[in-house]
Amino acid sequence: MSGGARCDIAVIGAGPAGSCAAIAAARAGARVVLVDRGVMPRAKVCGCCLAAAGVAALESAGAGDALTGAVPLRAIRVASGTQSMTLAREAGVAIGREEIDARLVEIARRVGVEVRLE
Numbered sequence: 781m782s783g784g785a786r787c788d789i790a791v792i793g794a795g796p797a798g799s800c801a802a803i804a805a806a807r808a809g810a811r812v813v814l815v816d817r818g819v820m821p822r823a824k825v826c827g828c829c830l831a832a833a834g835v836a837a838l839e840s841a842g843a844g845d846a847l848t849g850a851v852p853l854r855a856i857r858v859a860s861g862t863q864s865m866t867l868a869r870e871a872g873v874a875i876g877r878e879e880i881d882a883r884l885v886e887i888a889r890r891v892g893v894e895v896r897l898e
Contacts (some may be wrong), residue, residue, distance in 0.1 A: 781851045787813045794820065794897065799884035800841045807842060807893045813894045815885070820897060821878035827855060832871035842891075846883035850875035 787810075791802040802814040820841035828837075830847075838844050850873035857866045879887055 781865075787811045789813075790815060792816075794885050794888075794895065795881060796838075796884055798852045799881070799888050800838065800843060802893045803843055803884070803891055804841050806888070806893045810881060812888075812892070813896060814885070814888055815896045816898075818897065821882040824877040824881070826877060828877055829856075829874050830872055835871065835873060842883055843887050846880055847873055847875060848883075849879075 789802075789810045789812045791798045791805070791806045791812060791814045794802075794814050798816070802812045804846060806812045830850075835844075835847065838846055853869045853872040853874055855866050855868055857864060885895055885897075
């Protein structure tokens with residue numbers, strides 16, 4: 781699609797939602813371009829934990845391999861001042877946002893998405 785070629789769908793933002801949308805559209809047969817002003821991987825302080833629904837969403841989008849090496853969550857500790865409590869978890873994973881962003885962009889490329897960063 782480089783140069784003057786056309787796309788069916790342009791996805792703006794290569795974070796997890798944008799990358800998954802691009803992957804799903806490409807797998808459905810669309811010509812997709814994924815655009816982000818940043819580069820991958822990029823440092824982010826958010827998004828290191830995914831609940832079971834997030835894991836299921838990645839798997840249903842065909843991007844479950846982006847979670848390779850993720851650490852299963854069995855408990856979460858919440859603290860405030862001198863108080864804290866631990867909550868049991870039945871599902872979910874922890875993975876660095878930098879890792880998952882870069883992996884999802886790579887999966888998008890593998891399924892034919894044209895990725896334009898910066």
